[in-house]
Amino acid sequence: MNEMWRRALAEPRVIVGGGLMLALLLIAVLAPWLAPHDPGDQDLLNTLLPPVWDEGANPDFLLGTDSLGRCILSRLIYGTRVAMTVAIVAALGAAILGTVFALVAGYFGGVLDWLIGRAVDVWMSFPPVILSLILMVGFGTGLRNVILAIVIVDWTRFCRVVRSEVLAVTKRDYIPAARLMGFTHVQVIVREVLPAVMPLLLTLLSIEMGIAVIVEAILSFVGLSVEADVAAWGVMIADARQYMYQAPWGLVLPVLGIFVAVLAANLLGDGLRRSLDPRLSQRLAAVR
Amino acid sequence: MTETAFSILFRRLAAAIPILLVVSAVVFVVLRLIPADPLGMSLPPNATEADVAALRHEMGFDRPIPEQYAIWLGHIAHGDFGVSSHFRQRVTGLVFAALPTTLELVAAGLLFGVIIGLAGGLVMFAGRGQLTERATDLGSIVVMSIPEFLWAIFLILGVGVAWRLLPFIGRIDPQMSVPSRTGFLLLDSLLAGDAAAFGSAVAHLLLPAFALALALAPLVMRVLRSSLADTYLEDYITLARLRGLPEWRILLAHAFKNAALPTVSLIGVQAGFMFGGTLLVEVIYTLPGIGNLMVEAVRNHDLPLIQGITLVYCVIVLVINTVVDIAYLGLNPKLRRQ
Numbered sequence: 001m002n003e004m005w006r007r008a009l010a011e012p013r014v015i016v017g018g019g020l021m022l023a024l025l026l027i028a029v030l031a032p033w034l035a036p037h038d039p040g041d042q043d044l045l046n047t048l049l050p051p052v053w054d055e056g057a058n059p060d061f062l063l064g065t066d067s068l069g070r071c072i073l074s075r076l077i078y079g080t081r082v083a084m085t086v087a088i089v090a091a092l093g094a095a096i097l098g099t100v101f102a103l104v105a106g107y108f109g110g111v112l113d114w115l116i117g118r119a120v121d122v123w124m125s126f127p128p129v130i131l132s133l134i135l136m137v138g139f140g141t142g143l144r145n146v147i148l149a150i151v152i153v154d155w156t157r158f159c160r161v162v163r164s165e166v167l168a169v170t171k172r173d174y175i176p177a178a179r180l181m182g183f184t185h186v187q188v189i190v191r192e193v194l195p196a197v198m199p200l201l202l203t204l205l206s207i208e209m210g211i212a213v214i215v216e217a218i219l220s221f222v223g224l225s226v227e228a229d230v231a232a233w234g235v236m237i238a239d240a241r242q243y244m245y246q247a248p249w250g251l252v253l254p255v256l257g258i259f260v261a262v263l264a265a266n267l268l269g270d271g272l273r274r275s276l277d278p279r280l281s282q283r284l285a286a287v288r
Numbered sequence: 289m290t291e292t293a294f295s296i297l298f299r300r301l302a303a304a305i306p307i308l309l310v311v312s313a314v315v316f317v318v319l320r321l322i323p324a325d326p327l328g329m330s331l332p333p334n335a336t337e338a339d340v341a342a343l344r345h346e347m348g349f350d351r352p353i354p355e356q357y358a359i360w361l362g363h364i365a366h367g368d369f370g371v372s373s374h375f376r377q378r379v380t381g382l383v384f385a386a387l388p389t390t391l392e393l394v395a396a397g398l399l400f401g402v403i404i405g406l407a408g409g410l411v412m413f414a415g416r417g418q419l420t421e422r423a424t425d426l427g428s429i430v431v432m433s434i435p436e437f438l439w440a441i442f443l444i445l446g447v448g449v450a451w452r453l454l455p456f457i458g459r460i461d462p463q464m465s466v467p468s469r470t471g472f473l474l475l476d477s478l479l480a481g482d483a484a485a486f487g488s489a490v491a492h493l494l495l496p497a498f499a500l501a502l503a504l505a506p507l508v509m510r511v512l513r514s515s516l517a518d519t520y521l522e523d524y525i526t527l528a529r530l531r532g533l534p535e536w537r538i539l540l541a542h543a544f545k546n547a548a549l550p551t552v553s554l555i556g557v558q559a560g561f562m563f564g565g566t567l568l569v570e571v572i573y574t575l576p577g578i579g580n581l582m583v584e585a586v587r588n589h590d591l592p593l594i595q596g597i598t599l600v601y602c603v604i605v606l607v608i609n610t611v612v613d614i615a616y617l618g619l620n621p622k623l624r625r626q
Contacts, residue, residue, distance in 0.1 A: 136584050139323075218437060218568055251441060263433035266432060
């Protein structure tokens, strides 16, 4: 395990991606202290202000204001809260659900494997966006329901990939050996199988964080995510779209927010994959 | 080959029917959890209790869910998807009117994505160990980090608003009209022999298709690169080198074909996802496809329409998967002999 962390931390992508993620997390936690204004405060005398580097800006609003005169910087900062909550809670939830199913399917095989495999098939026959929209119609809006919807949609991403890894691990000699030593199935799974799939799981988890941010942004863009008074990046994009000629920055800035979050997640995931999956690095090294 | 293609087709169809049944049942039940009253949107504010009850009865919402599902399924079997509660039109009519727009968009997006992806993957691999690889590698991660709907907005802001190069609203110039024969605007304008309309339709398609393509291309690039890396470990590549073949010929004529398989199956999986991606792109570019229709249906709690469109999405994804399986078979002789 220590060796794993050392290898991961030697990879620049892990440092950059992880660093960005931590920074976003800090912004989310410290939002009330960082934001210069309340994200819902309207200043109808100062609507659609440009950011300070443009003409006609008001230094009170560093990144300008939206069509209701709300401070874009503050909304961005508070939007980080929604994005990070979803990134962490929904991604973890999907990872746990998917991994449990993958372990059961891959380790025990048989009818359980067949059932779980068919469930994954059914899930994969929907485009994820469509499924999440349907779930949001069924559940109603709100952050908790968004998280629930993402978990229900995305557990298959983990299940499919982790299952085949579990299958490969279960065939190794040390698994029957552990059984012969008197380990119960649960002990074998927790002590032998789970650590073996952990590198893969961490990689998938960090990529899923980015996906969760995107899905939340999409849902809030179409007005099906958080409640109307909560500042979220997708809501900001939907609002600013109406005024993109007068105030393009209002549109660009939340897009950049999503971009940074997703880039961080992907860099972290890619870095973890490179540093923790020795097979891939060998393959790439062989052709160089 | 044809025989195995048929057996795949048959196997797929046999597997598709239970999947579709389960999917439709899941959708049906989830939608019945709806906290808001699905009728709220389709009645005037001064409707009486009796009006509500009458409409509820008319739409069948007063029956138990399994019974509603059985009735709905029975109608589907006769090709009847019901009537949209918001638009007050037949679901089939609405979906078929919208479908060509989406199919056109996906076809163009796939085409662009595959071309950019394959070219990029070859360049990335050919430049391995050099700055080219690092640049394309990083570039592809950056592109991948931007979901298609953000690309859609970026492209509008850059190409549409700042440079005013391409249009970004609707399918065609609002002053033009093309008689609709197939519903596929590119085809219709060609059939009508209207070059100006065809040009306008292509111009309107470029940005949204490109936004979709940018979600696919980096994945294709990276998978092609890594399967080329695998292929290059094979003996026949070394042999080709020993025979003195130029490096570009080894890459294009020998390695590329064998490395293409994983890429094909990736494209297949991604084509299914691209269908989901069209939803937002259609909303952003105001294209009247099924994605836009779905969003309208969702906003208005239009359950019959949501159910109908969902089923259409599932059928299309299943069809794409089948086509990819058959293409895979054509490319991989090892599978054919069994």
